[in-house]
Amino acid sequence: MHLTMIAAMTRNRVIGTGSGKIPWHLPRDTKHFRDFTNGKHLVLGRVTFEEMSGWFTNQTPIVLTRDKSYTPDHGLKAGSIDEAISEAAGMGAEEIAVCGGAEVYSEALPYADELFLTLIDASIEGGAYFPDHEDGIEWEEINREAFPSDDENEYAMTFLHLRRVHPSSLRPPRLHRL
Numbered sequence: 001m002h003l004t005m006i007a008a009m010t011r012n013r014v015i016g017t018g019s020g021k022i023p024w025h026l027p028r029d030t031k032h033f034r035d036f037t038n039g040k041h042l043v044l045g046r047v048t049f050e051e052m053s054g055w056f057t058n059q060t061p062i063v064l065t066r067d068k069s070y071t072p073d074h075g076l077k078a079g080s081i082d083e084a085i086s087e088a089a090g091m092g093a094e095e096i097a098v099c100g101g102a103e104v105y106s107e108a109l110p111y112a113d114e115l116f117l118t119l120i121d122a123s124i125e126g127g128a129y130f131p132d133h134e135d136g137i138e139w140e141e142i143n144r145e146a147f148p149s150d151d152e153n154e155y156a157m158t159f160l161h162l163r164r165v166h167p168s169s170l171r172p173p174r175l176h177r178l
């Protein structure tokens with residue numbers, strides 16, 4: 001299973017207010033996210049999933065929750081990242097895309113093969129953060145595309161695509177068997 005991760009963060013690593021809102025309006029990034037997730041199996045924390053209610057079209061969300069009685073109104077649920085990966089593998093998926101939020105990014109980062117990061121050229125106050133992806137993990141830059149701010153997108157942004165160097169030696173062993 002190939003594990004990708006997509007996130008948008010500011011210069012100070014903010015990904016959200018922490019109370020149900022994304023503190024920017026960037027339609028270019030929204031389109032980037034929609035294009036990337038098109039047709040894929042996604043892993044989302046229950047908080048992010050509920051925030052995105054009604055958003056999913058042809059994606060298959062797998063919602064992480066510890067609440068055994070929780071039933072998502074769309075997609076599937078899983079009690080752990082391992083279980084989410086097994087669910088996706090069982091449906092024939094070869095990639096699983098982790099879409100946040102903060103708690104889930106932190107937990108899934110050790111297993112990520114590729115990161116698709118939108119670097120927003122602003123420092124914004126927030127309550128949810130992307131983890132330090134360079135702490136102990138080496139990444140190769142695959143692509144970088146920069147865009148200035150414009151009438152629709154209030155901040156400049158860069159789409160950055162990173163691939164993990166030496167995946168097998170650095171990843172925790174439990175996913176190797178999946």
Ligand SMILES: NC(=O)c1ccc[n+]([C@@H]2O[C@H](COP(=O)([O-])OP(=O)(O)OC[C@H]3O[C@@H](n4cnc5c(N)ncnc54)[C@H](OP(=O)(O)O)[C@@H]3O)[C@@H](O)[C@H]2O)c1
Pocket residue numbers: 006007008009014015016017018019020021022044045046047048049051064065066067070078079080081099100101102103104105107128
């Ligand atoms: N900028 C971006 O790219 C981006 C993307 C996504 C989200 N966000 C932002 O991120 C923030 C939300 O992040 P968050 O950290 O508060 O919440 P979250 O990661 O979306 O969801 C946390 C919840 O997921 C479940 N969970 C997490 N790890 C689990 C595990 N290992 N096993 C089982 N269940 C697990 C738990 O649900 P239960 O409580 O039900 O047990 C937990 O309370 C929001 O501000 C949102 O806007 C930003």
